[in-house]
Amino acid sequence: MGIESFDVFVIGTGTAGKSVAKECVAEGLRVAIADNREYGGTCANRGCDPKKVLVGLTEILDRAEKMKGKGITKNPEVSWQDLMKFKNTFTTAVPAATEKNLEALGIKMYHQTPKFLDENTLSVEGKTVNAKKIVIASGNKPMELKIPGREYPLISDDFLELENLPESMLFIGAGYIGMEFAHIAARFGVDVTVMDIAPRPLTNFDEDMVAHIIKASEEIGIKFIFNAEVSEVEKLQKNYRVKAKQDGTEISVKAELVFNTAGRVPSIDDMDLEKGNVEYSKRGISVNERLQNPGNKNVYACGDVSASEGLPLTPIASQEARVVAGNILNKNRDKKVNFPPQPSVVFTLPNLASVGLNEKQARDKDYDFRVEQKHAPKWFNAKRINDDYYAFKVLIDNKTGLILGAHLVGPDAGEMINMFVMAMCGKLDYKTLKGMIFSYPSWAGDIKFMV
Secondary structure (H helix, E strand, O other): OOOEEEEEEEEOOOHHHHHHHHHHHHOOOOEEEEOOOOOOHHHHHHOHHHHHHHHHHHHHHHHHHHOEOOOEOOOOOOOHHHHHHHHHHHHOOHHHHHHHHHHHOOOEEEOOOOEEEEOOEEEEOOEEEEEEEEEEOOOEEEOOOOOOOOOOOEOHHHHOOOOOOOOEEEEEOOOHHHHHHHHHHHHOOOEEEEEOOOOOOOOOOOHHHHHHHHHHHHHOOOEEEOOEEEEEEEEOOOOEEEEEEEOOEEEEEEEOEEEEOOOEEEOOOOOOHHHHOOOEEOOEEOOOOOOEOOOOOOEEEOOOOEOOOOOOOHHHHHHHHHHHHHHHHHOOOOOOOOOOOOOEEEOOOOEEEEEEOOHHHHHHOOOOEEEEEEEOOOOHHHHOOOOOOOEEEEEEEOOOOEEEEEEEEEOOHHHHHHHHHHHHHOOOEHHHHHOOOOOOOOOHHHHHHOO
8 A cells, every 4th residue: 555645644633733634624735634532632522621511510519608698598419420411411522523524624534643754754553644744733641640659640531530529539739720620529528638749739820819729729628738749659448548758758648539630741752753853842842933843844833732832721722723724824924923911710719810921020021010919809799799709910011001910819710811811912001991981790890990
């Protein structure tokens, strides 16, 4: 059998990979796509979408708990099994529907991670294929814990498929995945412990705002163990024992289930990138301003696997996919990646949301700025739902009046942050925001009092 040739070969079927493949095939190019997992990528199958479905029910539980004695007489009864069935209505059909859609477009599909044989040649499913352009959009995967007993901790995929909840859970890692799942489990009555090597959770977020999240987490029963370097996971008869070193002392914690939420790394291990002269680092596939690999100019990368300045978020993957497709179709004439303000949200309850610079970053860039900061549980929107956690920190440039960064904690912070994104992208100064008429009473309307 001869070598099959394609104009474009895409590795990864998530948001970024699908988008590139569809744009290229629409322009008459011969396109192939490959994935070693179910088609559709992390977000739709085992990431943001199913997670947010679970969060949706915990929002009801949280709201009911805070309104007890204020109209609510008892908390609603809940069923994890029913919730998982509902979650499955969003995920079960994704792989087949994705494949059906790609097939209808005439895109050739493979179900294995390709390996590079040279700069333009891949081996996949025992076949050798040639491609003029290769797009790596394989995303990220959980980082392996290099400790004895590393095979015992489960990962986020497993949490989203749990048929029943255990009595206790321990999360190794207090990033956004660990914190979000810890909140979900705790609100379903699980005894939750979160352990991290850092002195606090969510180290990429503003420390003052995170302090509110820590307090809110502890109020629902989550226990934290910080400055703890995990050294071993040991299987017991019913539970697992997690050993760690904390301030020079060995400690241990038992839990019925242990989850590795220590972080995610680029999913590139099995591609034999060296044979394709593809440059990469711990951050992912190296790219230039056109998301083109400097070592192999026929290779592009987009989405979480790209070592660009974009955050590993689904909207960024879409943005990068447009740039890559545009460069392939226009031969690099005019498509350079440009990242507008990138909001990031932790869907704990309350939400933690951020966009733009933090105080250290603003000082490092020599901005002359002021900080508007307040904990505002007595503002009407928080008070009417009896929520004690509503806080903000907004950085404003003293010379231009423009917003440099916004950091929010609150029940609807994940939506409110988008108003700051619009203001920053539109270069609206704080006086313009204060002069706007917003609907009242609404969460978005509060932003004029935050600047």
